[in-house]
Amino acid sequence: MTLAEVVVALGVAGIVVAVIASFGVFFARSLATVMNHIEVETQSRLALDTVSREVRRASSVTGIVTNSITLQVGLNRVTYAYDSGERTLTRVERDALGIVQDTRVFLRECDSASFEIYQRNATNATYDIYPVASATDAKIVRLRWSMSRKIFGQQQSVETVSSARIVIRKKST
Numbered sequence: 001m002t003l004a005e006v007v008v009a010l011g012v013a014g015i016v017v018a019v020i021a022s023f024g025v026f027f028a029r030s031l032a033t034v035m036n037h038i039e040v041e042t043q044s045r046l047a048l049d050t051v052s053r054e055v056r057r058a059s060s061v062t063g064i065v066t067n068s069i070t071l072q073v074g075l076n077r078v079t080y081a082y083d084s085g086e087r088t089l090t091r092v093e094r095d096a097l098g099i100v101q102d103t104r105v106f107l108r109e110c111d112s113a114s115f116e117i118y119q120r121n122a123t124n125a126t127y128d129i130y131p132v133a134s135a136t137d138a139k140i141v142r143l144r145w146s147m148s149r150k151i152f153g154q155q156q157s158v159e160t161v162s163s164a165r166i167v168i169r170k171k172s173t
Helices: 003-057
Strands: 060-065 068-073 076-083 088-094 100-108 110-123 126-131 140-151 154-167
Touching: 003 068, 003 100, 003 140, 003 154, 060 110, 068 110, 076 110, 088 110, 100 110, 110 154
Parallel strands: none
Antiparallel strands: 060 068, 068 076, 076 088, 088 100, 110 126, 110 140, 140 154
């Protein structure tokens, strides 16, 4: 072999190694993005299912602000509250005396969360929804949150937005 052949062979081998390495980095980043997206979607869907089930079981809304809602569920009061500093949506259950029975963080890495209440009136044979004057008139709860996650220390496009309108099925007697 001549020196020229060795230099050319090393140059071609270097290019091949660089292409394979860049493909490996791209593949690893893509795989991490997809896995994070699946985790965020699953976490959001499970939280939405649980909150929906609880809202349907509630007899009334006892308090609401933009980022928090309190429901009367049986004898207990359940509060869902969003903390923007911690980026969490938390569920707190209190008994009839106001003693905390259970506290759970439902969502982590939550960028925003909001709650709205409506009433459902039958007009022209359709059920339209209207904003309510007070929490006691609430028949529909609308919730919305968005989540995102950092990958390799950088904000990536791994985010999800969940929204639902849930009808309160029980009414206090």
